[in-house]
Amino acid sequence: MTVPLSAYEKIVGPTAITQLRRLGKKLGGIRVVHVNSTREGGGVAEILEWMIPLMREVGLDASWEVIQGTEEFFEVTKNIHNGLQGRPVDLSHKGWKIFQEVNEKNMDKLRPTLKDAEIVVVHDPQPAFLLALCDKRKGKWIWRGHIDISRPFRPVWKVLRTMLEKYDASIFSMCEFAQALPHIQFLVPPSIDPLSPKNRDLEPSELETVRARFGIDPDRPLLVQVSRFDRFKDPVGVIQAYRMVRKVVPVQLVLAGGSAADDPEGNAVLEDVMEAAGEDPDIHVLNLPPSAHLTINAIQRLADIILQKSTREGFGLTVTEGMWKGKPVIGGDTGGIRLQVVNHHTGFLVNTPEGAAHRIRYLLHHRERIREIGEEAREFVRENFLLSRHLREYLTLILAIRRGVDGRSFEV
Template identity: 55%
Template sequence: MTVETKETNEVKEMREAKPVAAAMAHIDDYAAVVGQSEIGALRTFAKQLQGHRVKMVNSTAVGGGVAEILNRLIPLLDELGVPTRWEVITGGEQFFAVTKGFHNALHGAPYEGHDDWFEIFRNTNEENRHRMQFDEDVVVIHDPQPVALVNARDGSKSRWIWRCHIDLSHPSQEVWDFLRPYVERYDASVFSAPAFTQGLAIPQYLVSPTIDPLADKNRDLDPEFVRDVVERFGIDPSRPILTQISRFDRLKDPVGVIQAYRMVYRHNDCQLVLAGGGASDDPEGEAVLNEVKEAAAGNPDIHILNLPPWSHLEINALQRASTIVIQKSLREGFGLTVSEALWKKKPVVASAVGGIPSQVLHKLTGMLVHSVDGAAYQIRFLLSNPDFARRLGENGHEQVKENFLITHNLMRYMMLFLSLQKSN
């Protein structure tokens, strides 16, 4: 069967283009969004941490929500006077195939690892441990990939935090049994929701991931620019647009979205946009993209956009142009794309998995669903009830403003650092 590729010249050009560094917002710029008083509070607590140095380590510099958060969080911590260094572990294809397998298994998928996977994981972490230095006061390790770096803490007075961005509520026991001894050597752990935890012996703290309202992905855009982007991708801005923004990953269920769309399409005229890219630590992206193209074959109203990681303005424009934003994940860490859509006052239809129910309060800030049928039904309902859909979007914006902006993340991290300082 021939797979229809809908990659337009526009997408090809973007993939070949060099990224242009966006002008970074400064801490005082956020006063326009959250108020000067919140910025004053951040400065007050930052003063309490003066002289403390922080290191954060994760597994990818681009692609995915974690890298996006760190890209903004770290410069802002620096600006507040809490010097923070970001390092990314290195590893070969084999290592990232192993960690992807771990990732899926920790999310509850069957573990199909080979005999040497644990060894590959240990060896790569050891190589990184020897390459890096850990002389900061606080070391924050993000997610399972670099978790074994905690071996470096022998003889060190640093406080170590494991920041888990994924849902550990139903992990593969084999993988979790392997990782847990590393995790319990940390001083504290951080999760995105209470339901994600595993009853660890170390303290477990709650820090919600957040979006940056001033980043290219979320800042206000000129409506003409939005229209221009949509038209360049061959999408008709005058007809309803349903959009899911996610990397091409089976856990995001892009094929399920297409199935739901086909059910809606029988009753409502609308277009579907599936836009995303791949993270450098995700070796399955291409295979999933091909599955998606195959599922979409034959319908010119389905637009599959495999965008490069620097397409923030385009993603922002696609979300703003959408009539409804979908996030039909099968498993989810937090699902930051939901907060991005809510911030743009979009009605959201999203699966009740992972951190999504803390963002989408059913019938108040969006619609929660549990199946393809449910997604199709709620999309049809919102398309037929635009006033209700608008109210959801407005409530959603307030919900994000109160809970899920980067200024909250800065505050929580500083509270955590202060708490560890006190316990020291």
Template identity: 35%
Template sequence: MREVDLPPVRLEPYKEAFGPARSAELASVAERVGKRLAGRVVWQLNSTAAGGGVAELLYGLGPLAGALGVGTRWLVIDGDAEFFAITKRLCLRLYGIQGDSGALGPAELAHFRAVTEANAVELARRVRPGDVVVVHDPQPAGLVRVAWECGASVVWRCHIGSDRPNQHTVEGWAFLRHFLEPEDRMVFSTPRHVPGWAERPTVIPPSIDPCAPRNTDLTDTTATTVLGAVGILANGGPLPVTVPVPVGEPVTVRRPVTAVREGDPPSARVPMVVQVSRWDRLKDMGGVLRAFGEAGVEGAYLTLAGPDVGGAVADDPEAAALFEECRQQWRELPDGLRRRSQLLCLPMTDLRENALVVNALQRHATVVVQKSLAEGFGLTATEAMWKRRPLVASAVGGLRDQLDDDRHGLLLTDPKDIPAAAAAIRRLLTDPALAARLGAGARERVAERFLPDRHLTQWAQLIEDALKDTPGPAAGEPGPRQRRSGTKEH
């Protein structure tokens, strides 16, 4: 287990983004929670500090909470390859798909427990009675009990789920319920993902950080300069490129992307369809390739971008194999279509650099696609909406809450319907007035609902409520969870 540094941030850029009234309300809420905590810590606990939506959220919310006077720290668990293979399988089952053919049986449960116990020693060394511990997703779920027994108030935060429970979700929840009690405090991104047995669920949709390198305003010139320098667009200048940002030091982009394509990069004048995602079967990159081909818009170009599979998303062991699968699908495209599409692996060595490149790519896009087969909350969709990009998204999970069809983007009723996806892409590429209207509506939607002031206010209310409960036991004393669970078969 290791701690991730959360750098200090200035509040002024956020006050500008939120406006005076919302900024004052957030400051008041934070002051009240800070007094209630009385110097105690809010711990965030997850499985990776690089790649994926949870890490993106914590890099934004943690420093902002600290600047508002709410002490926040972030821990990342350790695990071996077998552990992360098990948890990837578990996550996919909770999304309602089988994933690999592996089991979630006694052997997997025993290994999950062993890794949990190894992390528990370090967690118990850090957490103190009266702290608040937020445990994110299935990977560290075994530590809910440990944090409680340290005397902390504990919340399990689930970012994933399925709109339609099936045999796979039943299997996934059965595995997880060895570590969760129905009366545990649980937070979900959408009410559609709350399991029927959860007695104390709260729904808190995520947010994006408007001042972070991934979302800060960039001029068209800056975006094309960055994309040209890293090799995404043609006629690029040299690296490095340094860009000032409102929070933190200027971001220096030093590393080119790894691109799979035929010929030179596209011109900045070419209309571009973009999807930015993990290399994950649920993001259906291959389906986007097929939909773009069926859209049949001559002169348009497709870019599929994800993390560098050589580097790094520690809790995603399938990424390299799925990138290779997507590359094979790209190789099998007709020649003309293959020359109008590229696959990009974005360096993960410097996360702020990676974020700025993603920002530039989303801002340059003519159309952004998020054709997920299942989704907790589509952060990349909300990022694109903030940048006024017209969006084609699947009507699944949190995406159904993020946008209304034909007001903030175009929703695909069936995410596997390739002709419908192709028609939506074609419609936005060929109707600039519609694209502009949806982009403007999308920006307003995010400003109203998906910025950090709303997000932190909801969390503050939950933390205040949790702190009213009888605190967990001091070290070595039997507490409520031990008494509840002592006779339960796990």
């Protein structure tokens, strides 16, 4: 469902929306193509789902292409992903060959679209090799890294770097994620769509339906972590924290995870989580399909406290989602969570299951702080992490790339 830009006026104010329309006009019908590797599941697909229609609404000729891969390819790219986030991985020459071949196959199909585009934004490593295959390209190519590559496993980075350095620019969510590259590197944090099924306001009856469906007790506090079943999200650490709290407070825990089409490791992690959860009836491990946006929305709203105890994180859009729903977030002291969770203002940063347990107990014993922090968190997201700011930065970035980014300011 496409929501018109005007619908966001009541949330971010008419000035912000007028700015977007004016910027779009300046770009007058420019052809922009986004490329990634999955149509659904994960933060990137969610961003592109709203960004493409809104770019079109402000006057850009925007489109979204998804590369097709084999199971083998996604195993390789998962390894690349893990390697970029710092895990030593065994990526053979054969693996990189599969990576290149799948990119080549996709290029055969995408060449006419990509060759003529004025701006191509390639998201994450999976389609990164496309640029090297696109001879006679007309436009500027931008690589958008959504993950934390601050301390990559060097052998993986060294190969990927040879592909990325040919781009005209790159975008990272935070300066800590960036690596030295021979082109301009912009910093653009991602955002959420407040009117999407995952974030829009819900009726009490919708909440009650979800509560009943999963057997959540309305009389006991609920802790929720929503994220893919991925070791970097530390779902087992969350269970450990829950068990420490459970000794003194009768809490419940929901671990709601989706899986993305480009993540073959999810099932193995899910098995580990099930084993750690054991027979505890108050731990609800929900393996939800990528389309379960309303269910995720309701679960986050039913929570007393949102957890995102990641040990590595790109930006952490589930943190943003939780904050937008007026919840305090206890998050891992890493990556983009640091940009969003500020101790005592929007939640707490923690480094261990013990730290998470301590902050959960603090909040459950100071219920008024849950409300106060939650309110502050929502306003912080409104100011900084909604799609209007994100779209504005993309539009200004495209303007800046086209005119050259040398001055300190320019007027549009």
